[in-house]
Amino acid sequence: MNRRVFLAAWVALVGIGRRAWAQVAGDPIRYAPLTRPVSIPLEDVTTPWRPVAFTAEGTAPATPRRRVLISGVLFRRDSGTAAGTSGSIEHLSALCVTCPHEQCQVDFVTDESQLARIRGGTPAQPLFECGCHASVFDAAADGARIAGETPRGLYRFRIAGVSQGMVEITEIEEVALSEV
Amino acid sequence: MKRRHFMLALGLVWLASTFSSTAQTPSTPPGATQEKLYISLESTDTVAVVDLKSFKHVKTLKVGNHPHGQASPASQDKLYVAAEIGGTVTLIDTIRDEVVKTFDVGFGVEPQNGAITPDGRFLYQPSYAGYWQVFDTQKEQIIEYIHTLGIGHNTVMAPDGRFAYLLPIAGGPGHFARPSLGLPRTQPKEVTVVDARAHKVVGTIPVGTGPRPGTISPDGRRLYMNVDDLLGFLVIDTAARKVISKATYTLTPDEQAVRSRSHGIAVANNGREVWSNDVVHNLTFAFDVTVDPPKQIARFPVGRQPYWIMTSKDSKTVYVNCPSSDELIAFDVDAKKEKGRIQFPKGSRPTRMLTVAAPASPMRTSR
Numbered sequence: 001m002n003r004r005v006f007l008a009a010w011v012a013l014v015g016i017g018r019r020a021w022a023q024v025a026g027d028p029i030r031y032a033p034l035t036r037p038v039s040i041p042l043e044d045v046t047t048p049w050r051p052v053a054f055t056a057e058g059t060a061p062a063t064p065r066r067r068v069l070i071s072g073v074l075f076r077r078d079s080g081t082a083a084g085t086s087g088s089i090e091h092l093s094a095l096c097v098t099c100p101h102e103q104c105q106v107d108f109v110t111d112e113s114q115l116a117r118i119r120g121g122t123p124a125q126p127l128f129e130c131g132c133h134a135s136v137f138d139a140a141a142d143g144a145r146i147a148g149e150t151p152r153g154l155y156r157f158r159i160a161g162v163s164q165g166m167v168e169i170t171e172i173e174e175v176a177l178s179e180v
Numbered sequence: 181m182k183r184r185h186f187m188l189a190l191g192l193v194w195l196a197s198t199f200s201s202t203a204q205t206p207s208t209p210p211g212a213t214q215e216k217l218y219i220s221l222e223s224t225d226t227v228a229v230v231d232l233k234s235f236k237h238v239k240t241l242k243v244g245n246h247p248h249g250q251a252s253p254a255s256q257d258k259l260y261v262a263a264e265i266g267g268t269v270t271l272i273d274t275i276r277d278e279v280v281k282t283f284d285v286g287f288g289v290e291p292q293n294g295a296i297t298p299d300g301r302f303l304y305q306p307s308y309a310g311y312w313q314v315f316d317t318q319k320e321q322i323i324e325y326i327h328t329l330g331i332g333h334n335t336v337m338a339p340d341g342r343f344a345y346l347l348p349i350a351g352g353p354g355h356f357a358r359p360s361l362g363l364p365r366t367q368p369k370e371v372t373v374v375d376a377r378a379h380k381v382v383g384t385i386p387v388g389t390g391p392r393p394g395t396i397s398p399d400g401r402r403l404y405m406n407v408d409d410l411l412g413f414l415v416i417d418t419a420a421r422k423v424i425s426k427a428t429y430t431l432t433p434d435e436q437a438v439r440s441r442s443h444g445i446a447v448a449n450n451g452r453e454v455w456s457n458d459v460v461h462n463l464t465f466a467f468d469v470t471v472d473p474p475k476q477i478a479r480f481p482v483g484r485q486p487y488w489i490m491t492s493k494d495s496k497t498v499y500v501n502c503p504s505s506d507e508l509i510a511f512d513v514d515a516k517k518e519k520g521r522i523q524f525p526k527g528s529r530p531t532r533m534l535t536v537a538a539p540a541s542p543m544r545t546s547r
Contacts, residue, residue: 103460
């Protein structure tokens with residue numbers, strides 16, 4: 001076995017190992033419970049890209065413990081199954097609208113001319129844009145970072161499910177409680 | 181006799197010419213100025229000119245990519261606009277509101293908000309990469325570099341031009357991820373004081389956290405500054421070079437539960453008041469700074485996420501801009517009331533601004 005083949009084999013092995021470990025370890029994001037769940041009628045989010053704003057409450061883990069109010073939006077990414085009324089949460093996103101860069105509130109942008117400006121003329125799906133420093137987040141990818149000074153994507157809420165026609169939001173990324 | 185007639189005729193001609201020149205320029209007596217506000221519309225690479233008498237957006241000037249810094253000398257006939265992505269500084273004639281030229285002399289990574297000596301000779305131009313450049317406006321070249329580390333961002337010039345105060349942002353992971361050349365990942369928590377004649381560092385003022393926008397009293401004795409993690413501002417004694425006090429906003433319990441930042445500060449009412457923004461709570465506060473610690477005297481709901489503040493030349497009007505809602509709001513300082521609002525085009529992102537009392541006619545001044 002020559003040296004090049006040996007190195008390639010090792011690189012492949014490390015890659016497979018990392019992927020396997022990620023599957024075993026599961027979602028690395030840690031969530032913390034909200035003080036009380038946020039309930040939003042499912043019928044309010046049947047239309048894609050029409051966000052419903054809400055305010056959630058949590059407690060920062062720092063000492064002394066601090067009450068934290070978190071602004072968020074719930075929206076449907078696409079029409080999904082049965083026009084979004086089946087009770088599935090698969091196509092719903094609940095995101096904190098505080099920019100992880102410097103705590104400004106981001107805007108949900110659906111206007112085509114604004115989207116073209118942000119993406120340099122490229123047609124795009126709705127985005128979040130920070131009004132302070134222009135960081136851009138992908139609404140279709142659960143608020144993932146696209147560009148700008150933000151060190152990461154938008155903080156995510158966890159949707160527990162749909163109960164009696166209400167979308168139940170119960171948790172927020174733990175790190176958000178210290179940063180928001 | 182002939183000579184007498186000649187002298188009389190000469191006198192009449194002189195009188196006529198004097199009368200004529202006065203009659204031609206009744207609205208521009210010597211020393212007349214037109215007060216304007218120049219505001220960067222960052223996402224359109226332009227500077228908007230706002231006439232402050234009518235409070236109207238009267239002209240738009242194309243400058244470099246992402247304008248993010250403005251400075252004007254005491255003569256007020258020039259404006260230097262730094263473009264952070266363009267890496268250039270554009271010179272604007274404020275009398276005619278025309279672009280004169282653009283300097284592209286290696287202003288480093290992302291030139292930010294500089295300040296100029298009152299005589300207009302030296303522009304202290306910060307770079308995001310952690311240093312300031314001293315640009316000689318006569319030689320049109322950078323003659324000195326001053327390293328502060330951190331992120332070069334805000335600059336305050338003493339009214340007499342003796343000292344320049346360099347206010348680097350401490351920064352965090354987001355700033356460090358910016359595509360800037362080899363950013364030094366240091367977080368200076370101090371103001372650097374520079375002798376603006378010798379261009380040498382003469383001291384530092386520790387402030388305990390990252391400096392943010394600052395401003396100075398008309399007599400140069402107090403530096404007021406927003407800093408990281410303080411909803412309010414610090415008061416610095418410039419002679420002692422130390423923090424002597426701090427002002428904090430009074431907030432409701434619900435406001436306290438939402439993290440925010442102070443960003444944008446100005447001295448108003450002939451040095452007796454300081455106005456400062458609370459970004460996330462969409463508020464602007466006014467403080468009486470004749471007492472120690474400063475006392476909050478007013479708070480105003482403004483547009484979305486106020487970011488910068490500037491005053492009129494008589495300091496009786498305060499201008500607050502809100503990049504998130506593309507607004508510029510004017511407040512009457514004495515009445516503590518809003519008196520006007522300009523809506524810029526959606527998404528234009530108004531950011532840095534400067535009021536200039538431009539001479540009404542061309543002046544001979546040093547560059």
